[in-house]
Amino acid sequence: MKKIDRMREKVTILPTSTYLSKMHDAGWSLVALEWEREVESSSTPVEQEPSAATEEIPFGLRISADCHHLEDDPLEMQTLKFLAEMIVQDISFTSMADALNVREYRTRDGRPWNAAGVFKLTPRLIDVAPRILSGTEWESRRKQLSHISWNS
16 A cells, blocks of 8 residues: 655745645646635624634544644643543532542633533543543553442
């Protein structure tokens, strides 16, 4: 399987047909053009709504350095692991939020956690739980957790 090389160049002057031919002869194919311009901003900035084609990156992940895939975000994954432990211990959402704040974990926008924020994170926790709750690290950590009254 052949590898595809990509190159992005900052344009300071418009490319000439000679330059485009030279790049083509060197084996490069033009795959995109990106245009930008300055526009006057209004005196009261209007917050633009995200387009339907965009979606939020799941909590616990970030865009990789090569911008081609998602990778684990260590701090967010640590937050999810801590939440998984607290769910196993049957701790309330309010107490989970308090525990996250005591450890100085913050939401993506830098705010302290609250019960609603923790609750909204549970679907993501369900998605990632099989990966978090399997493995040797979890096995050793699970032994350290206290027994829950309904599960002892």
